Amino acid sequence: MGSGKGKTGAGMARQSAEVADAASAGQVGLSWEYAPAPESRDIVSIDPEYGLFINGEFRPAADGRVFATVSPATEEKLAMVAEAGQADVDAAVEAARTAYEQVWSRMPGSERAKYLYRIARMLQERSREFAVLESLDNGKPIRESRDVDIPLAAAHFFYYAGWADKLEHAGFGPDPRPLGVAGQVIPWNFPLLMAAWKLAPALAAGNTCVLKPAETTPLTALLLAEVCQQVGLPPGVVNIVTGAGDTGAAVVGHPDVNKVAFTGSTEVGKLIAGSVAGTGKKVTLELGGKAANIVFDDAPVEQAVEGIVNGIFFNQGHVCCAGSRLLVQESVADAVVDRLRRRLTTLRLGDPLDKNTDIGAINSRQQLDKIRDLSAAGDAEGAERWSPPCPLPEKGYWFPPTLFTGVSQSHRIAREEIFGPVLSVLTFRTPEEAVAKANNTPYGLSAGIWTDKGSRILWMAQKLRAGVVWANTFNRFDPASPFGGYQESGYGREGGRHGLAAYINA
């Protein structure tokens, strides 16, 4: 595995000499070490302290409480961020209510669309700044924040901007109305993208928002708040309150919130579902997953291996729809796993800001502990663990890409969401068995099918209890495509026309 470390000048000269010798001797090639290619962090200026974004302005928490956000790759403290208490959440909801009643819900959809288009354009213009900040605060590789998170976030605003003046044609009746104030709580795995998923449809439909980013990744949401100021969004339409679980509970539990949207763990999702029961608030929950990535013996095997890698190692496996269970037909299991092992040795783990990094840092100490615990359970329960040779940086939170083979349905690593770069490999014999094993989970967010047979893809897609089924690809997202889960993966859909339904009183 490439460590991402560069050669010294002397090392390079030696390497060239070796190459010349090898060439004259007709020998085989030599390793070619990529020099570090870090994206400059100078493009983004991080303030030492950040306030809460309420009614169009930044302000400290009423009780002055703050918390630190760190870079998980280095444990460097990036900034101090205000921690919103009940009084701050009250103020944010009040600002949102006022903006809703006096401005936003009365504004023609075509005018709301202009603001959303402006936000989308500004995300594109400042995309490098957002990407660097996201990689610093979250630990994900710049390649992903640059090529996936930020462009998709902009795409969501563009997409829903287009709906804002066409709501009466969206299939929700002749006069669709917004719900009011939306309280939105988002996770740390795709901080800006999740903010876009929540804000864009809510705003397009005429709601106002109080958004709480995750405590480990507040910075891009706060930069988005700056963008809201920059585009002249009326004060109070978007409010951002940073903090941890208590802040989230205050947002969700606020009596003047009409709609609750949450993305995060199933555990917290259940608490939220319980707390809003009987309040009349509308709720959408997008929770955990334990997706099966199903590889048949007629699959395009090389591309399937890429899809397996993308399915579980994209974003260090911090993906609710990650393909964390590989279900591979037994007749090709060894061949597929061999190819997978070889491919994993070429993954490059290291500095998230290096443009050649494939695997970044685990987002937090707490998450790293959870991944370690579950992996240890895999060892204890008799599964076989494998990782490529992979030196980990000394500082920060790191976990190597890991495969468990010999896993059965009853292992914890086959049942519980690890939310890390850990793949459990299981086998099946027949399509029916594949479906049965894939569905044998309390979750149901996503699934992947790899086969050359179109008819089998359609048959499988009907049988699989998963909100998203990918065929011969994995982890593909588009703002026009609805996303959501079955069972303990939550309810409601985000994205597409379906995503509007969550924010409309039809």
Place this chain on the structure above:
Amino acid sequence: MGIESLAPKAPSRLEFDVAEIATSDAGLRQVLHGLPGVDQVGVNERVAALATRSIKKDAKLHALDLAIRMVDLTTLEGADTPGKVRAMCVKGMHPDLVDPPAPPVAAVCVYPDLVPVAKQILAGSSVKVAAVATAFPSGRASLAVKLADVQDAVTAGADEIDMVIDRGAFLAGHYGQVYTEIRAVREACGVAHLKVILETGELATLDNVARASWLAMMAGADFIKTSTGKVTPAATPAVALVMLTAVRDFEQASGRRVGVKVAGGIRTAKDAIRYLVQVNEVAGPAWLTPDLYRIGASTLLNDLLMQRSKQRTGRYAGADYFTID
């Protein structure tokens, strides 16, 4: 043969007797159509991901010199003359006499009648002479004519023969005929290295590219090569990726390491480096040598030299500082 035989744990030989199955189209079809399918969308995604690799500083300088050493400097025009070929050969030996001088290219590639001219100039140098043969570029001639073409080039001293496969026969499913021709040319080459041009632009699908790659390798190719340069599209990153996968899998299955040559349309150093990234990450670093990877090109060389000079001096020199031979 299913995919299980492609990635055995221990090094092994092919699980079938090539000579035996090659006696019929049906036998070859069974093997070639038993290869794992290639999904074009997935290949394009992988190509796009690899194209984002950022090669800087020492790594770039290393890549530029490596790319120069992999160039098959090519002229394949009706208007080729001894003078043109002589000039190109001199350039191939000494691409740029700055300090430190650029390394020589791997080979020059010419029509068979110009092999003696090239040999004379290149005598004593490391630069090889490659000749296109077998009724290049269409391959539309009888086997006897093709073999005579090869014999001509070999007798004139060609170190490497770049043959074309019969695409018509391949597309008609006459795999046995394609196999037999490659075998015969392989025999006629003697000690000369054989590069087999698949002309992937005419094979159209990536499944066909994988099958043609295996067919050529089973028939004894030392190199598989994308294109003649006379058909559009010529080399593409997707085709190169599929061929690199094929040589890697073939080595796992047979123990024999076959080279890859991309040719046609590669004009910039940036493109060349992207191809090298594929070699490094798909086939593996063992293929990062002119013995196993070549880039057929003419105008590419000057861009490599220009970027090399930029990398060493920190500034771009004008086009007139690089020779046009």
